[in-house]
Amino acid sequence: MNPLQDLARSLGERPRPVTLFGAPEGYDAAAIGDIVAEGHVLPWLHVCRDDGRMDRFAAALAFIHPELDALTFPAWDCLPYDRISPNSEIVSRRIDTLTRLATGGGDTPLVVLTTVNALVQRVPPRSLFEGRVLILRPGGHIGLDRLQSFFSNNGYIRTATVREPGEFAVRGGIVDLYPAGAAQPLRLDFFGDTLESVRTFDPLSQRSSGTAPEAVLRPVSEVLLDDAAIRLFRSRYREQLGATGPDDPLYESVSAGRRYVGMEHWLPLYYERLETLFDYLPDAGISFDHQADEVRDHRLEAVADFYAARHNVTAAARAGSPIYRPVRPVQLYLDNLEWQARLRGRPVVRLS
Known part of the structure; x- marks a missing residue:
């Protein structure tokens, strides 16, 4: 048994904090992948210093351990x-990961990659995504009214031409949309209420580029403006x-x-309670990049500074800008006590 196999088994038997020395960038993805592949602690959450580092870690992990299912959760x-x-x-990628975690996954060992900034921020509760994933396959039946109601209730924006995630367009029996987590937008071709085909298309040329076996539709916003919210x-x-007053357009x-x-910055006000990525992964093991703790400290200092700047601004300093009433940092971010x-x-x- 090599040292990493022994460490994986030991962490599964006795969860505790440890430091892994001698793991430079590149090899660290191999080391974490080896620990996860042993299957003693699943799922696994790796916390990177920033988004660039997360992308490099994801590429290395996919190359060394292609058998692992990796999801990314950017800030x-x-x-x-x-x-x-x-x-x-970015919101599309975040929602894709949250809905996959909230609804459960397959039997493949799962690794979630995120950043310090993303992990320190609260997210919508898991209950928000219950019953909000719609799967459409050719030959299935759904009314266009019901489909448009789904779009309206899940944050999609109607446009003339679909180019970005979260947009949809309806032209007769053809519905274009860009779902959360999709690599390309989709074109749904209906005959009456029957879905005849699902095709991908290029958002720039608008030309169809291939076929898809199904369309998986998820919410595309972290703020869903239903009556309760x-x-x-x-x-x-x-x-x-x-x-x-009349000077409060929000x-x-x-x-x-x-x-x-900018309405997302008042996220705590739309839901009874927010959760964290820790809640979505209650039994996960966690690994941290070198210097991740320092990045977290700097992030919380920046949050406090930005809050003070918004909270203490005077009417004269606003100089005609719309009023901004910020929520308290602890409502949207994890403080040190909760983090520990x-x-x-x-x-x-x-x-290290």
């Missing part, structure tokens, strides 16, 4: 308390952040059921 690409929303392609948002917004838009740019509590009792490997 939002915007600043804390920003006025813009995260990129739709709108009521909860209105109540909590007034309770936590004070009275609203409150007015959400109250009317309209999406608003989430790691307690798990196999934890820190790379």
